[in-house]
Amino acid sequence: MGTIIQTELQKLKRRKLVWGILVLTTLIALFAFERACSISRKSAIMDSFGDYYTLAFKMLATIYLPIVLGIFATSLFFDEYKNDTLKSLLIVPISKAQLYFSKIAAVLFMSPGLCLYTFILTVFGGVIAGGFPDINGQTVLQAFALFVEGGILVPLAMLPVIFLAVLGRKDYILPIAATLLYLVPVILIPSYLMGIHPLASAINIYRVTSPAAAQMVKNLTQGANITANVTNSLINMILIGCISAALSVIALQRQNN
């Protein structure tokens, strides 16, 4: 399985999509940096390092990353059909389950990779922008924990959309439209969906990471009283993730090549 995952990453070499994702991620970090530079430290929305890194994280993990991972995962499955490489892989032989999990592994590499990249840019941005009285080892570690959490939870939450990418194997439109539809309710009513919708559940989990993260979740939910249990949210994510993975493998196995 290790070799298959390794080759999955090799296939990404010179991929314009990957470069595009990196550029956009950089832009997100730059946008947060610009906010940090232009907003006074006297303002309540940028008076601590927590405000800065949660701003970067919020933009990255709540909207951007789900969309990007949806597109990325779709392209990983779609391209095997488009390039007509699936047949060659199957007669190696690579099983459909191996194929699925190697793609998921690529998504799992991509997601924390982007989060860590943004984290590094954010820490440097915090130092360069200056004026944060609380920038220290502890807050940097809290930021690191939040970004890592996001890097792992977002792809897990996207497994139902990846299932649709498997179903719409020869079509980009269905999974991308599904990604957007999947995201909209989480943006509108996150607190009501915690423990039900994996992306909303992820937001619920973030809030226990650090005080700054808790404040970020409070802002995201517009101060709503969150009743959903963090453990239940995690169970919800894992359960839906497992069901989606199982359905994806079954769907792949039933597909003709």
Added chain:
Amino acid sequence: MNDTVIETKQITKVYGEQTAVNRVDLHVRKGRIYGLLGRNGAGKTTIMKMILSLTSITSGEADVFGKNVKGNEKQVYPRIGAIIETPGFYPNLTGTENLEIFAKLRGTTKPRAVQEALEVVGLPYRDKKIFSKYSLGMKQRLGIANAILHDPELLILDEPTNGLDPIGIAEVRDFIKDLSVERGKTILISSHILSEISLLADDIGIINNGVLLEENSMATLKKKNGKYILLQVSDTAKAALILERKFHTKDYSVQDTHTLHLFDTSLDMAAINKALMLEDISVISSQLCNDTLEDYFKRVTGGEGIA
């Protein structure tokens, strides 16, 4: 000893209400080149996909190395190299990088396997050109390189010369012949080009509209379709008896009640005509014919012929 590498038993593939392949019995023997000849859409690719278990078989069975591929993938696939339809590769990677991926996935231990496979098909090793910039001919070559990368015993090549220029076709043909003759590979090759198959194949299967019309050795087919005396007579049954009794030959085939092909062309046509007429058999015509394989295929496929 059973030397059959591929054996299909009545394999049928139905898509909706359309039967793409109908009860095909195909036998590919060890060390031989089997040419599957048919027009575009005749069912060649579907047969190959069914053999490789890349598509489900509606009914019938397909065995490779005595085993059904489905359920035995790990034992059977490493012994097979294949190109089905177009050779699929990653467009953002070079030819070498593409082959390195497949070599890694197959667990190829030979250190120079990729380089050697590329050399065999005449593609440069470590070239910087990415696959999306390859010409159709280069893509086909890379497909063949991938098929032979792990030194398989059996090659299944679906129209491997598609898109190649005449020199490229000749090179690939020679190379496929070498693989069979020098390295003892068993090869199942499909094509819609008669000349290609007739130059390459030891055995041939003619498929039309999903039905295998004929399976025979090329030598037998050539014998059947070389020179012959065409006799059109009032009664072929009686004529056949006379040929056997008076001319001591059984080297003929009765086409219908009035047509007979006599393959022993050393016999004297005038003497035959005289003998037949003496036995009250009307001779409508007798002529020396020289059928080409194409004429034969036209007849077998119901006059549609093959390119």
